[in-house]
Amino acid sequence: MRESKPWADDVDLADRATGPYPDSLAHLLDRLRYLDALIRCRLDAWWSETGTVDEYRGLYVSDETVARLVDEGRPTGASPTQAGETLRAAADRRAHEIATREVETRTAGGELRLLRVKELFGLDATSVDALLVALAPSVSSDYETLYSYLQDDVTRKRPTVDLTVELLSAVDAGTRERLAVRRAFARSAPLVRDALVSLPGEREGVPLPSRPVVVAERLVDYLLGGDDIDPLLADVASLEHEVDAGATRLRWLDERARRRVEWVCAADVPATVSLHGPPGAGVRAVATAISHAQGVALLTVDATRVVTHLTDTDSGLSRVLDAVRREALLSDASVLITDVDACSETARRAVVDRLDDLPRTVLLAGSEAWRPPRPPENHAFVAVELGIPPYQTRRDVWRELLDGRASAVDVDGLASTFRFTPGRIADAIATAESVAVEFAAEDDDDDGDGEDDEDGANGETGVLSDATLYHACRELSGQRLETLSTPVVSTFGWDDIVLPAATKAVLRELAARIGHRGRVYTEWGFAEKYTLGNGLLALFTGPSGTGKTMAAEILATDAGVDLYKIDLSRVVSKYIGETEKNLAAVFDEAETTDAILLFDEADALFGTRTEVRDSHDRYANIEVDYLLQRIEAHDGTVILTTNLERNVDDAFLRRIHVSLEFPRPDRTLRRELWERVFPTATPVGDLDYEFLSTFEIPGGNIRNAALTAAFLAAEEGERVEMSHVVRAMRREFQKTGRLVGPDAFGTYFEESKG
The missing domain is CATH 3.40.50.300 (P-loop containing nucleotide triphosphate hydrolases)
Known part of the structure; x- marks a missing residue:
């Protein structure tokens, strides 16, 4: 045990630069120096109350360690009261100097991230100081040591609500003043409401004063100069800081949709926009056009991935929406939520309500039209239908996306045949380019020896043609239909x-x-x-x-x-x-x-x-x-x-x-059917088509009989003769339960018995 207190002699709080801050980090470090002054005040008050210094406080955090970390102390020979007043006055001077430099920075056109957070989330001065107390360990591990010492527990490296209140309250503050500081951590206060900080321990029943204050990881990164997307959204969202115009493709929308989008781009009030239509109809073009027109970033959230990743639907969705709102504000981004059809009605309402106070556009995209039961309070609500463009527009899209290659392609036929959205047309062209490479490779190696033939594609690979584009379109068109239907591949003409x-x-x-x-x-x-x-x-x-x-x-x-x-x-x-x-x-x-x-x-x-x-x-x-x-x-x-x-x-x-x-064929048509039923490669003998046409059966039965006759002939190693055909006819009649007497087969009756 020692009788003296481990303070250095200098209490001037040096390193007092003047003028505008060069960047946000310099400002943040200066604010942390102010926090250092508050910590010194608290230490001095505690040591003054105890009268002696316990070098085993916090188990192993010694007084010398703390004195070294705070680096400045009570003036030599000063009484506890005088020293406390001096330290507090020094802290107040630091605060005044910081405020002056903040004004100078803004006057010079600079932006300070901490002040931007204050304005974006409506924080008061106490909330900003509380945020800094919680942020400090993420800047320097020295604060973990100090907080462990102040809380008399080496395992408590994060400040609790109680410690934060102690640091931000005057030494002689009463209960009323301390409770006023504590209100910064109320559920309705911006720090907690907007998920800037978390207070773990509620589920375990830990009282509020004993809960640690943890700053959201994304906010820590932002205040330290980072612009990466929130880790909570990394698997379900993407962030584009530089957004392409996208407006050129708005002309592919119908006039009503285009006018509504243009209104949103130019409106003085933020809007919540419900976009609905088939895949590739222009959701991306609308979102980028709005973001570009407003000069903001674009935050895209995949609702399907969100639903997949959620383990606890209610609390999980709430955390995601908090992160989306926080990210949109910090990045100054409009929000696009895709595949909202994956969300329940309750979840969609929660999205609209939680993002309603964002200053930028919120877009909800799905395949079905949707309107909230009550309109947003702060946003204008706009519904935009993105349908399949008409034939002329599809033709224009094909020509533009083919980029000069349309002269060799039947663009009119493609536009008329496939009612694709612009996005599907782009996918079809990309698929066709891949197919063209495969076709070219097959042409180069017609003999299958694995080497290019001299009469191959003459070095031209990936050439788009009607064949490759139609093939690609059919391939795309059948992907989802095949789950409930069967594709019919036909060679009939x-x-x-x-x-x-x-x-x-x-x-x-x-x-x-x-x-x-x-x-x-x-x-x-x-x-x-x-x-x-x-x-x-x-x-x-x-x-x-x-x-x-x-x-x-x-x-x-x-x-x-x-x-x-x-x-x-x-x-x-x-x-x-x-x-x-x-x-x-x-x-x-x-x-x-x-x-x-x-x-x-x-x-x-x-x-x-x-x-x-x-x-x-x-x-x-x-x-x-x-x-x-x-x-x-x-x-x-x-x-x-x-x-x-x-x-x-x-x-x-x-x-x-x-x-x-489709009537049953008459005798003339039946003869024509028999004459055409066998492929040209089939060896056919001298068949009596006139006799065969006397059997009153439709074309389907004629085809079945012809196939059976072909197998009978193949088994006997012969060409198809009347003996095979009449036997096949008898099998066909037996299969359908039709009784046919000997007279029907005439002179071929014996042959029909096989």
Whole structure:
């Protein structure tokens, strides 16, 4: 134990620079010197109260260590009261000098980060000092030693609320004054409310005075000069300090959407903007255009990743939103939250409420329109629909993104065939470039020897063409549809289908409607005049095997689009609401790809509505009603096939644009079918086509019989002869349960028995 106190002789608080601060760090260090003065005052008061100095205070933090760290002390020969007054006066002078230099810095046009934090979050002087007390250990570990000593516990290296109150209160302050300082840590106070500091221990029941005060890591980094994104957001968000204009692509939006975005860019009040539309419709362009116009950064948050990373949904979301708000303020950024469809209704409301006081734009982007139940208090609310651009705009996007390569590409056909958003068009071009390289490599090595052939691509790789672009578009268009449907790959052409002349003529008219949709609806103004349901709904009726599915395949091949056969087993669900959800996914994706949807045996889904006798009937009718709404609003091509037209609901029949009957083929058509059924590579003998045409069967059965005959001939090592065909015909009749007597086979009866 010692009788004297370990103070140095100098109490002048040296290093008193004058004039504006050169940077924020110099200002912060000067403020910490003021904190040093407060710590000296507290130490002096404590030592004066105890009368002796315990060198074992804090277990191993000695008085000499503390004296060395504070580096200045009581004047020699001064009484405790005089020394305390001198130290406090020195601290007050330091505070006055700091305030003067802060004013000089601002007058000179400088910005000090600590003062910016004070203004952004509405901190008073006490809150700023409390923040500095908590920040100090992140600047120098010496403060950890001092705080351990002052709290008489070497494990407590962070200041508690109680220590902070002690340091910021006058030595002779009463309870009322100390409680006034403590209010800086109330839930509603900016330090806690805005998550600038955390006070661990609440869940464990630790009283507020005993909880440590921890400054948010992002705020520490910011005050020390860093601009990296908040660690809490590193896995779910990205921050762009320099934002490209993006405004050039606003011209790809429709006029109404463009005007709303331009209003937000120029508005004097901040706005919360709800953006909805298909992927690639322009969310990114809108966000960058607004941020660039306002001269701010852009903070993009992926809602899907947020939801995935949350373990405790409520508190986890609150922490994320606190971090987003804090980051947006510190970085002076607008906020874009993508995939908000992944959030619940409650979570969306929380987003709007928590970010409502941001001075910059907040954008919520998803596929579905959404409006908060009550408008934001401080922001203007603006809803912007980003739809699929019309044909002319799609054509312009293709030409611009192809960047001079459009002369060799059927841009008009691409724009008409694929109803892509600008983002999907960009993806298609990137995919096509990759495909072009693969195609070129295959051409260079036609013989498969692993070496380039002399007659290969002549050094030209990655050349875009209609083939590579159409291939890329089809590849992109089928990615999500395949989860609920089956892609139909067809090699059939117009020469492969045998139909009555009138039926084939109507089928070609259908092909024309599909192929020229872009020109008729956009260039000729039909889309503007008739805004609802500019799609094509066709009904193919007729017995099985008459060519309904083949006709759909030919239409898709002729138009250069994909054909998807809807798998009813994956679409129809026993769970209430799931069928509508699955149908929505099918139609939404089909609208962006322009794929043809084929509902085979459609009466299973489009059947006549029934009288409601129980809940099952009611929900079944709801599914039919939902289908009616989606088909009426659908802008693509839908083909329904059924064996019996009367099984289809009348409401659907009224909405049919083209109804086409596929009759059983007559004898002339059956002969033509037999003559065409075998591929040219098949060795065929002298077949009696006239006799075969007497069997009244549709084309599907003829194809099955031809295939069976081919296998019989291959097994016997012969070409296909009448003996094989009539045996195959007998098998076909047996399969369908049709009884055919000997007279039907005539002179070929014995051969038909095998």
